[in-house]
Amino acid sequence: MPLDLQQQLTDLRPRLLAFAQLQLNDTGLAEDMVQESLAAAWEGVGSFAGGARFDTWVFGILKHKLIDAIRQRSREQATGFDPDDMPDIDGLFNQRAHWLPAARPRTWHEPEQACMKDGFWQVFDFCVLHLPESTARVFSMRELMGLETAEICASLGISEQNCWVILHRARLKLRACLENGWFGREENHEVL
């Protein structure tokens, strides 16, 4: 079903490009990586085992290309990365650094089931892409691409301490976004 495959890949392209652009901060290179990934998916579709979702599989191809590109580039130059471009978390805590009532985490029901459902990873990616750009990059490199913080900070030219501060804020923001965008939406059978 080449036409169907072509359509699926075409539909995926914007999401792949947004992700690549975020990681690389270089539109031309991001487009090249996406194009190569789409070509590799087109040629290699026979090896798609079907064990995972198709879009996850294509993202996996892109991810490997991005890791190679990031490693290659980190040997060559530092990139336009602003470590101060971080999300503000003051709205979550009061002056004594305790949770403000509206920001208190609630119980997430069956997160393992949730992530199998259609739409979960779209909400997840949406939440990541709405972090400040530098924060989203560090978070994606750490959690979606599985790099260690030592490698991330070396490639971005920031201190490991800085990297940990960014990840802390990213996780706080992301958990709040997912709670609003996904876990809070299903049912409010919350027991406090």
Added chain:
Amino acid sequence: MKSCKRATELMSLQLDRELTTSERLGLKMHLMMCRHCRKCNVQFQTLHRLAHDRSRSEEDSKG
């Protein structure tokens, strides 16, 4: 440790490097006292695990 904000820093940090003994104890004590932070800790770990599993399913499906 009394600050929830500081506790969330340690919850995040423990996903990226091993905590020192005093950091670990401080976090443990705080979590015993604070149900909001207990929920936050579970959520941080859930995020970490889901993202990791997602990456692994990408690996598996490479065939």
